[in-house]
Amino acid sequence: MVEIRKPISISDAVRRVMNFTRQGEVVVIPISKAYGHFLAEDVVATHNVPPFDRSPYDGYAIRAEDSREANINNPIVFEVIDVIGAGYVSNKEVGSNQAVRIMTGAQLPKGCNAVVMLELTKEFEQEQKKYFSINRSFLPGDNISLEGEDTKVGTVLVKKGTKINPGVQALLATFGYSEVKVAKKPMIGVFATGTELLNVNEPLQPGKIRNSNSYMVCAQIERSGAEAAYYGILPDNFEVSYNSLLDALDRVDILITTGGVSVGDYDYLPDIYKKLGANVLFNKVAMRPGSVTTVAEWNGKLLFGLSGNPSACYVGFELFARPAVRTLLFSQEPHLNKAQAILQADYPKPNPFTRLVRSTVTIQDGHLVVKPSGFDKSNAVSSLANANALMVLPGGTRGYEKGMKVNVLLLEDDVGCEWPWS
């Protein structure tokens, strides 16, 4: 008794999921903990940059007009009337042929409009006073970083939903964000199903394999920016499984199960969805692997029923669950970033379904090339460690050849994209 399911396209499926995504909660954390979090507010310039006219060099602040006649045959002498370090402001006003010794980053003293680099001066002392001479002229504004020339107060610098990298961190510090509003990490619960599964710490037994999907998905959850709560392997008992899922739904933002969504006799997740009264968004997608991926919605929470097959499970998470996580993190570009790459292997066999192949993208002479991670059967397992992309091979009547351009979805790119599907 094979249940007949109607497959929908990947883009339809993702769209149905996106209809039920929502933005998450905001938490305030100290800047020292902010790296790697997602901004829950725009970063705005709270002052001009530079905040005052300042010197980009170690040197002497002068009035440019006093240097007008200086040249190699006519050195002009300046008297040093003050010495200030960065962070200090001179309270002396510079007059004709006077100068203030100034350090990199220091505010320009009143009356000055140019800075002479130390290397261009000849310093000397006379009667315990300090002097220097220069043998070239300077124009007003020479060697000065002007207030606001980099950024004007009020400018939006980084958009809400951006992942905080070292550059963003520098901006937060510059503008006094000692506490930062970030997205609270969503909590994603994970259950495995499958009577063949052993725990990782159990020895192998005939017919059984260790549960690897849950650990893989938990890592994918962390990579996406959320927190994973692994609840173990569901027993082969409908009522116990139903109650475990119902309990977990109280504690998580999103619930993921691996396995149990095929049409096999032992796959009882469809019945659990039914008993929950969950709204099944789809239970078949026109893609390989992962065609049995099922997504349901229950009281505003998404339930992802990923396939028990490892590559289907991996693909299902990245296509459907990741954008839900990133939306909770306020991202406007919640989907995997798409790029083109040159195929390095033949796929001669046509396939009616769109294939999503775990692949390794590398850069050769400035362009992207892509190879399926499990291409050499002999190291299909180890090469999964190198997967950094999903290659998208649309279904059709023709195969794909080495040298063709194909689309890839980048797994390790933090930027994301608005919509990768046509």
Place this chain on the structure above:
Amino acid sequence: MVEIRKPISISDAVRRVMNFTRQGEVVVIPISKAYGHFLAEDVVATHNVPPFDRSPYDGYAIRAEDSREANINNPIVFEVIDVIGAGYVSNKEVGSNQAVRIMTGAQLPKGCNAVVMLELTKEFEQEQKKYFSINRSFLPGDNISLEGEDTKVGTVLVKKGTKINPGVQALLATFGYSEVKVAKKPMIGVFATGTELLNVNEPLQPGKIRNSNSYMVCAQIERSGAEAAYYGILPDNFEVSYNSLLDALDRVDILITTGGVSVGDYDYLPDIYKKLGANVLFNKVAMRPGSVTTVAEWNGKLLFGLSGNPSACYVGFELFARPAVRTLLFSQEPHLNKAQAILQADYPKPNPFTRLVRSTVTIQDGHLVVKPSGFDKSNAVSSLANANALMVLPGGTRGYEKGMKVNVLLLEDDVGCEWPWS
């Protein structure tokens, strides 16, 4: 009194640092915490994959020879003598024209050598016994995943020093690594120096700016895989600063200071190195920015004296400190990964020094293009948030033009490279 320092090339400088790097410590953590850590041991296949001959489909296990005469006009009937789920092993031996109902992933029952997919069968019952018929023949081995066909026991799957991603996590689980040996996160201490610096929570004051470098560097430290300990801004007092640094050196693997390494009157780090008896590896590098970057070694620990200029500080960390961190993390590819990209801006002015420009690399039609992050002066500050590469423009007598190929060092790539310098 300008001290004359002799600049060395970037590659010489990096090489001098690498002479004093060492591998770090090993800690054992549960697999559930392993994502994002660096492997301190190779991952080895502890069994064959698959661990037994198994079915990749839901269907019936049969003896292929019994199907030989089956065709559209001659359906052959099989009796179903057992039903097993994945993880269970049938204890019945399959005889002539008998079959066992088998789930995806289940071990092949004794005597069987082919699997018939459910969709190709016509099931029926007779006298409370189950039967099915097929109208095509199967060959021995059809629809069977053979033991060890993916990976043989003993194969090294992932090398020590690799960052644990979701694929590696799956391998660790599959092969029973419930506890994982990873590199202990190195502890990197950070001090800021600079009389112009305010703390992030302080209001702006004339002539002063907030300390942003420390937070930026702490984020760079985290990105590199280490842990950052920020110890605050050093006071403008030699003895106090000396003692603070000496104290910190006890508690950290690497010590970073920002600022205080120029030849200005207020830059006292060179004197602190002298008093420590530290071995100064270099204090001038033929590059822009960051020429005053100073690295010293003291009792086997590296001290990085980064420039107080934000971009010089950023570049100095990535070029010199990052490979030291990654070596502590057992990486064999500790340097930033290098690629080629097409320049999208003109750099007409020649510069005798190699320039390292914080840049944004994007992918266009499958190839990398690069633009300096601060190119448009109007958003020089905000665009730093988008920097994901350092563009390397070798010094010389010619400038660079839009459309030329240049080297870029990728900042967000976790793979790294063995040696990016020529």
